Amino acid sequence: MSAPVKQRRWPLIVPPLLWQLVFFVLPLLFLVVISFWSIQNFKLEPDFTLKNWSTMLSRTTFWSAYAYTWKLAFVAAFGCSLLAFPAAYSITYHLSESMRRIAVLLLIIPFFTSYLVRVYSWQVFLSDNGIINSALSLLGLDRIPMLNTAGGTLIGFLTLCLPLVVLIQVMGMSQIDRSLIEAARNLRAGPWRTVYEVIMPAMKASLVVAWLFAFILCFGDFVSPVYLGGGASPTLSTLITDTTKSGQQWPRAAVVAIMMIVTLMATSLVAVRYAYRGGRK
């Protein structure tokens, strides 16, 4: 049924387009502009100076924060994907229709709870006198410092991303033609080989997209590094909040923000290229 499409009601495009141009594109472009402005008497003044860029990019604190953020987000995204995969596999292939629906529902629940509240809960679990350490000492084991370490930050990142990554993987996995898996089994491929050579290539796009989402979320998060990681080693986001909130140095914060956006765009580009490379979707 191909009805003639009437090209009318164009006005509908105007409000959303205008809104996103004025309140999304312009603010981001303005960020680029103010990275060349200067601060005089604690006020932002129009200027054209490269000083903000040269100051920030020559600081070792910036580059160590950059490396640390990248490493954390990269590890978290990979860890998240790895930890999510068997769970997604079980949800897709080992559960009955109704159980699968319940599992998916349980994975959606976190989206309705505040990330801040969950992070606070983890503080309760992970602190030196917290639930996990009390349990360990009841068992006669040594306490493990978990709060205010990089491990704490990673647990926060997992809390942030794991449900989303599992859901995306389940979506990708349930679109795989089951006869492919049957065929692999009939050809006597073991379970590991089936996963590695049939399932993973067939859902490559959703694996990469889930990884990318996790990477973006972790790269930009500042709650876990501060409240679970202790804030001792700054990440790029904590650098932005500190520079903006306490220092009032918006132009310098803008430099950090632009570096982050460029990094994320480059990573996304590479990841999407990789996801859709080759004939298979």
Next chain:
Amino acid sequence: MWNFLRNAGRSYMLLVLLFVLAPIAASLVFSFNADRFPSLPLKGFTTDWYRETFSDPLVLDAFVRSLYVAVPAGMLSTLLGFAAAYTDYRFSFRGKSLFNMLMLLPPTIPAVIMGLAMLSYLSRLNLAGNMYAVLICHVVTGLPFSMAIIRLRLGQMDPSLEPAAWNLRARAGQTLWHVVIPFCRQSLVAAFLITAAVSFDEFIVAWFVSGLEETVPVRVLVFLQGQVSPRINAIGTVVFATSILLVVVGTAFSGLGKASRAGKAVDSSDNA
């Protein structure tokens, strides 16, 4: 081997669910726990934290403010999201993929960056430091979600439904009102609820631009910067219960006979 893997897989999945749900359950449990410092064993049941929290004027003000922001933010995001989704559904034009990218891009920009950008941009326009600034930012964040939800529903619409109405001499606006919108009703309600929830939960951009007019999650962030406070659990539990209730009510309410309504709408549009 397959059977063993099946059982191992299921148990592992339960572990993952436990990890995901444990912090939520813990916050619920400790919000009723008498001990100020959350630890096991529990010290006894109390509703003190709720009473303390909801007699705090700072928290109450924040709740009112959050509602004042979330409801209009949800409505505006839904309206703009519908317009964007319909544009994508109905028209083909040059630069359409650029248009879609522009609409769907905001969630991929980290909230700290959006916060900084919005703060510097809006304060240049003398708009920062109040609830309107938060409202503007939350519509930008919400629009992609509502567009995606409504676009999915539009994709299920018979493409000849609208031309049929046009052939019966319904004007474009009438068709939109009597055919397309009734067909999308459920997704419109869903989009409103989800974008309102997104706004109610968003704290980073709000923290940057709200100035002294804190919303609920910004208040929680301030509590978090202080010491141990069971109030966070109390607020979290109330917010969680409200959003779940809203979603349940919303889906139950909007799911009534959507197919027959769309059919009726087509019937009634021919006497236009």
